Amino acid sequence: MYRYDAYDQQLVDQRVSQFRDQTQRFLAGQLPDEEFRALRLRNGLYIQRFAPMLRISIPYGLLSARQVRMLAHIARTYDKDYGHFTTRQNIQFNWPKLEQVPDILADLASVQMHAIQTSGNCIRNVTSDHLAGAARDELVDPRPYCEITRQWATFHPEFNWLPRKFKIAFSATTSDRAATRVHDIGVHLVRNASGELGYSIFVGGGLGRMPMLGHQIREFLPELDLLSYLEAILRIYNRLGRRDNIHRARIKVLVKALGPQKFAELVEAEWAQIKDGNLKLQTGDLDRMRACFDQHGYRADAAADPHFARAVAGDGAFAAFVKRNVKDHRVDGYKAVFVSLKAPGVAPGDITSEQMELVADLAERYSFGEVRVTHDQNLVLAEVAQADVHAVWEALRSKGLATPNIGLLTDLICCPGLDFCSLANAGSIGVAEDIGERFEQLDYLYDIGEIKLKMSGCMNGCGHHSVGHIGILGVDKKGEEWYQVTLGGSAENDASLGDRTGPSFARNEIAGAVETIVKVYLEQRESDDECLLDCYRRVGMEPFKARLYPQEAIA
Amino acid sequence: MSVLIRDQNVVADTVITLADEDALPSDGAVLVSWDRWQTEREHLLATKLSVGVQIPNTLDLADSAPTLLDRPLIALSFPAFGDGRAYSQARLLRDRYRYRGEIRACGQAVVRDQLQGMWRSGINSFALRPDQDPAACLQAFADFSAAYQPATDELVPVFVRRRGHAAPAG
Numbered sequence: 001m002y003r004y005d006a007y008d009q010q011l012v013d014q015r016v017s018q019f020r021d022q023t024q025r026f027l028a029g030q031l032p033d034e035e036f037r038a039l040r041l042r043n044g045l046y047i048q049r050f051a052p053m054l055r056i057s058i059p060y061g062l063l064s065a066r067q068v069r070m071l072a073h074i075a076r077t078y079d080k081d082y083g084h085f086t087t088r089q090n091i092q093f094n095w096p097k098l099e100q101v102p103d104i105l106a107d108l109a110s111v112q113m114h115a116i117q118t119s120g121n122c123i124r125n126v127t128s129d130h131l132a133g134a135a136r137d138e139l140v141d142p143r144p145y146c147e148i149t150r151q152w153a154t155f156h157p158e159f160n161w162l163p164r165k166f167k168i169a170f171s172a173t174t175s176d177r178a179a180t181r182v183h184d185i186g187v188h189l190v191r192n193a194s195g196e197l198g199y200s201i202f203v204g205g206g207l208g209r210m211p212m213l214g215h216q217i218r219e220f221l222p223e224l225d226l227l228s229y230l231e232a233i234l235r236i237y238n239r240l241g242r243r244d245n246i247h248r249a250r251i252k253v254l255v256k257a258l259g260p261q262k263f264a265e266l267v268e269a270e271w272a273q274i275k276d277g278n279l280k281l282q283t284g285d286l287d288r289m290r291a292c293f294d295q296h297g298y299r300a301d302a303a304a305d306p307h308f309a310r311a312v313a314g315d316g317a318f319a320a321f322v323k324r325n326v327k328d329h330r331v332d333g334y335k336a337v338f339v340s341l342k343a344p345g346v347a348p349g350d351i352t353s354e355q356m357e358l359v360a361d362l363a364e365r366y367s368f369g370e371v372r373v374t375h376d377q378n379l380v381l382a383e384v385a386q387a388d389v390h391a392v393w394e395a396l397r398s399k400g401l402a403t404p405n406i407g408l409l410t411d412l413i414c415c416p417g418l419d420f421c422s423l424a425n426a427g428s429i430g431v432a433e434d435i436g437e438r439f440e441q442l443d444y445l446y447d448i449g450e451i452k453l454k455m456s457g458c459m460n461g462c463g464h465h466s467v468g469h470i471g472i473l474g475v476d477k478k479g480e481e482w483y484q485v486t487l488g489g490s491a492e493n494d495a496s497l498g499d500r501t502g503p504s505f506a507r508n509e510i511a512g513a514v515e516t517i518v519k520v521y522l523e524q525r526e527s528d529d530e531c532l533l534d535c536y537r538r539v540g541m542e543p544f545k546a547r548l549y550p551q552e553a554i555a
Numbered sequence: 556m557s558v559l560i561r562d563q564n565v566v567a568d569t570v571i572t573l574a575d576e577d578a579l580p581s582d583g584a585v586l587v588s589w590d591r592w593q594t595e596r597e598h599l600l601a602t603k604l605s606v607g608v609q610i611p612n613t614l615d616l617a618d619s620a621p622t623l624l625d626r627p628l629i630a631l632s633f634p635a636f637g638d639g640r641a642y643s644q645a646r647l648l649r650d651r652y653r654y655r656g657e658i659r660a661c662g663q664a665v666v667r668d669q670l671q672g673m674w675r676s677g678i679n680s681f682a683l684r685p686d687q688d689p690a691a692c693l694q695a696f697a698d699f700s701a702a703y704q705p706a707t708d709e710l711v712p713v714f715v716r717r718r719g720h721a722a723p724a725g
Binding site: 005007008010011014015017018022031034035038039121148151152154155156157158159160161162227235238239243273274277278279281282284285288 | 669
């Protein structure tokens with residue numbers, strides 16, 4: 001965990017006081033609706049279809065056990081006993097009362113948490129790889145860089161009133177698990193030819209109604225220049241980004257309009273003026289930041305444990321869990337254990353207070369007191385000694401958190417949809433349930449292998465449908481819910497946007513359409529190792545189209 | 556007439572804001588639009604007036620700064636609560652062009668909840684929206700007693716304060 005110092009604590013405490021005062025002025029009629037709206041959004045508070053929704057920040061998806069317990073307490077005290085993890089590693093509560101939100105924020109501040117800049121047209125939560133610090137394929141732990149960026153972005157006076165929301169993601173591996181190419185800024189930690197550490201900078205990616213992949217505007221930025229370069233990008237955007245049309249206001253539209261080359265020139269010219277100024281980092285700043293993160297004492301003999309292999313060999317259900325939900329850790333003898341929040345019949349990402357408390361207990365006992373949130377709306381106990389994995393599995397299973405489906409079709413991601421969100425055109429949770437039912441047979445799933453299914457209830461694309469291997473987008477047609485389907489999207493290093501299959505499907509057809517796609521894939525694939533994405537890239541849309549729209553083939 | 560806060564004090568506003576068609580007074584301080592400044596600059600400079608200029612928030616200072624930097628007052632536009640373009644203009648005027656005169660925030664967003672951000676960006680005077688309580692606005696400058704990032708104010712950013720001494724425990 002990153003541990004707050006007195007400055008960090010003072011700033012979140014002062015934020016709570018500020019928002020308490022703003023809420024009181026609003027309730028007393030002294031603050032106009034529209035202004036309170038902008039201010040509450042900067043504290044994560046939306047007014048939704050049924051009630052306010054509060055989005056709490058989880059920087060780069062990292063939580064301590066104590067924080068998870070506080071989230072459980074908040075769910076129980078102020079909400080309906082559950083919370084919803086989002087695709088940007090945050091958590092949302094759907095039923096808090098407006099008057100109580102300052103108290104909730106005060107509770108959060110007591111465990112070094114907040115809801116700062118989780119919505120509104122400002123720099124949002126900085127996200128990263130959920131396996132950061134534990135991944136084998138990692139160049140360096142990206143989280144200290146994320147935290148440096150989070151602090152720079154927090155209450156940045158110049159960039160609090162941007163044309164539109166602004167999302168920054170970091171990745172330090174060759175398999176981008178942070179979907180950086182679909183962020184306003186994607187930062188890749190890299191080494192240059194001389195072995196120096198630095199960053200590749202991508203700008204202008206995004207989902208929503210104009211999905212685009214970010215463009216690389218700088219191949220190598222030296223390590224100490226991170227903040228000045230980000231400041232240059234934001235300044236160009238704040239000055240030149242469109243403000244006349246909310247649907248044209250993201251930085252991707254500016255980058256597209258100017259062309260990536262011209263945009264890069266503007267950034268470079270701005271950066272040249274500020275690069276040697278007071279934003280330049282010193283090596284000591286980075287060392288100090290790294291030292292603020294807990295260092296874990298791994299057991300040297302962890303890999304010598306014989307029980308794990310024995311349990312896998314002797315217990316089929318455990319073996320299934322290990323196959324799907326357990327990944328290797330960079331330290332031999334340790335494992336990353338995925339906690340599935342995609343049990344059948346549960347809305348993706350939802351978790352009860354009781355489940356949260358179990359996860360907190362397990363983190364404390366077995367994973368150095370830390371929990372991570374993934375972009376796929378699951379949790380990870382990322383540093384479990386292999387000897388303990390069986391015990392963790394049994395405990396998770398007792399509370400419905402051990403569905404062995406990580407990366408499979410039923411591990412789909414999904415926005416809250418029409419059931420909760422005032423923006424949505426269509427329900428997504430019900431469709432997720434239908435699909436789950438059709439693919440209930442886990443053996444069948446294993447045959448299918450890894451498929452990323454992503455679903456959004458509207459064009460805003462909170463469910464990241466554009467980068468799903470299978471993407472589903474809810475649309476409204478004359479008051480009815482319809483669903484557009486795309487194939488071939490990916491948010492990883494080989495990022496691509498999905499292609500539309502054709503006309504949309506009605507509510508009662510959509511689960512069948514997904515099944516058809518999977519059947520065509522199973523027929524077309526060259527081997528069990530060829531996943532749906534690779535298969536689609538090889539064979540193209542035609543075989544899928546022919547089966548999805550047979551009437552057109554005849555005509 | 557709105558209340559003016561300058562350098563964190565409530566003060567009398569002695570500057571007369573002129574519409575483009577208004578006749579010039581014989582002396583005193585006036586604020587004219589960027590358009591009028593461009594078309595009547597020679598004439599305005601020939602008077603005894605102290606002339607400030609109100610600039611639109613779309614103005615590119617890279618082109619325009621040379622004709623502004625000798626002015627005693629530059630007024631920035633905050634036409635809507637969510638329109639933050641003039642924040643960048645303020646930072647550029649102070650940090651890049653070393654402007655030392657008065658930078659005044661004008662418009663609908665000059666309210667309690669934005670004052671500290673404006674101050675940090677280099678704005679030192681505020682023509683408050685008429686519904687604002689000046690006493691409450693003065694308190695806004697102390698909403699946050701530390702800052703994470705360098706800006707154009709006196710707050711030393713936290714990452715600099717952490718240099719040279721061990722951070723106090725949380």
